[in-house]
Structures are given as structure tokens and as C-alpha cells.
Amino acid sequence: MIRRWQGGAASGSLMLLPTLAWAHAGSSAGWLHPLSGLDHLLAMTAVGAWSVQIGGRAVWAVPGAFVCFMFLGGVIGFEHIELPLTEVGVAMSVVLLGLAIALRQRLPLLVAAGATALFGIFHGYAHGYEMPLMQNKVVYTAGFLATTATLHLVGAIGAHFLQKVKRGDGLLRLSGAASALCGLWLVINAV
Template identity: 35%
Template sequence: MILLASLFALQLSARSVWFMRSIFRGIVVLGGGLGLAGVAAPLVEVGITLSIIVLGLVVAFNTRSPVAAAMGLLGIFALFHGRADGTEMPGGLSSVIYALGFIAGVILLHALGEAFARAIVSIDDGHGPIATRTDCGFTAFSGLGVGAGVL
């Protein structure tokens, strides 16, 4: 998800990366807090599966959208991912310690995902964009398999 989100941001514009990174991190942490607080959220797994399918297709088809719409889409998906992660806290662990680790993990994974996305996008061997878009198409297809319970 983080790699797909980073690739999506990079295909829109260099400026959008900062906005989308901030929105994603903030809302995934908000979702994690909701999960820690035990706030019920319907269809979390469906939202996570849709995030893989939709973002895979968006990158595969090199979809251009207004940055505000892209931020909204990423925000919705980040809320689902954060909510799911927030409910994963092991019993007996301090919620403060878990939250701090969760926030550090989000920042680290997002930085790595963005760095990897930038490395992928910088490949200029004549096949980089096609290979990336094809891989994202396969990612979307695998999301369908996950959603159908096949994978």
C-alpha cells in the first residue's frame, strides 16, 4: 500500500508527494488511534483490499487526478489501514508504547516506500515505466484474489 501510494504521488507531481505523505501519515495514525480506542469500523478488510486494487489500477493506468481528490482517496485508505493496525495491539502492552512504535513504524515504512518508489521511477532503461505499471496491474489483480479469498 505504501509503495503504491508513493508511486501514485510521484506520477501526479513532485509537489504532491509532500501533501500526500502528510495526509497519509496523519490519517493512518488517526485510524490507529481509533483502533486502539476500540471504535468500531465496518468493512475494514474490504477497505484494505480495495486500496490494493484501486491504487494498483491507478498506477497501472497512469491515472492523473487533482491532488485534492488523490489526497482524499489516500486518506480513506489510510484510515482503514490505520484502524486495522490499531486493533492489533498485543494484550498486556502499554498503549502509549504501542502508539509510539506504531507512529515510528509508519514514518519509517513510508520513508522506505517513498525511497523505493523514487528509485523505481528513476530507472531509465526504456522499460522502467512499463514494468512498474505492469507490476502494479498484477498487484491490483492479486488484490482481487485476496478479496475473493483465493489468495
């Protein structure tokens, strides 16, 4: 009971920290950008966790679609081509991925990969758009793609082990619900 309370308190306190909510802290290193905001952290770990819930080829295809289309979004962001509602798209990815985990949605592979590809475009755009002018685009891009893939792996490994322990699936689904709630808070602050 104490651990549940501590986990809830930790989640609640994160929601009170608006400076951590959006990954726009001006990090000059591409690898750091995905780590600088709650929105990116939640979505990217959720992609890995959800892919494990779906199982099979989704374990590689779903995160792979996110990373590939994140690259595309990053290129669009570098060029400062306007992508409307980027912040809302990033926040909605947190909501929808959290709900997918909470509800244990095992969508067909193409649908799941397509959804995460769309989310990847928004996240990549945010990374590319905010790249410091003096930064090397290749190094910056390699950095945020590598960190993203690592966060996917963290989510996947966490989900894999949670599914193997007693009540672990319930904890995974509860974490998805908590993520979705954080995402709702992010959506409200984005509009």
C-alpha cells in the same frame, strides 16, 4: 525474459501464502505490524510510488495524509469502535492504489490525498484494533506510524529510480497491475 518470469513466479507464490496475506499475525510491536502482512506492505509502498508518479507537492502530501489519518484510524481501533468492512477497505486500498499506478492516474492533489486518507483510516484501524492489551499505546502507535512512513519512502524511492531508467515506467506500471491483482485476491478472501 528470465527476470520477468522470475518476478511473475515470485508474485504468484506470494498469492499462495494466505498466512502472509493479512497483517494479523499478532505482532506485539507496533513497528512490526505493517511488515507482517502483504496487504499493508503493498498498500504502503504503493502510496509512496503513486505520490512520485503524481509529482510536485503530492510526494509529501499524499503519504502525509495517509499517515495522519492512519493515526486517527488507530485511535478508533484502540477504542474498539466498530468500523464495518475494515478488511475489505484495506484490500480495496491495494486494488485502487495498484490501479492508480498501473494506469498512471495523476489525480488532483486534494483527491489523491483524500483517497489515501480514507485508506489510512482502514489501515490504522487494523493496527489499533489488534494492539495487544498490555502494549503501551504511545510506543505502539509511534512504531506503526514510523514503519508506515518508511514503507512510503521505500515506494517513493523505488518509483523515482524506476522512472529514470529505460523501460522503468513500464516496470512501475506493471508492478501496480500486479499489486492490483493481489488486492483482488485479498478482496475475494475478505468477503
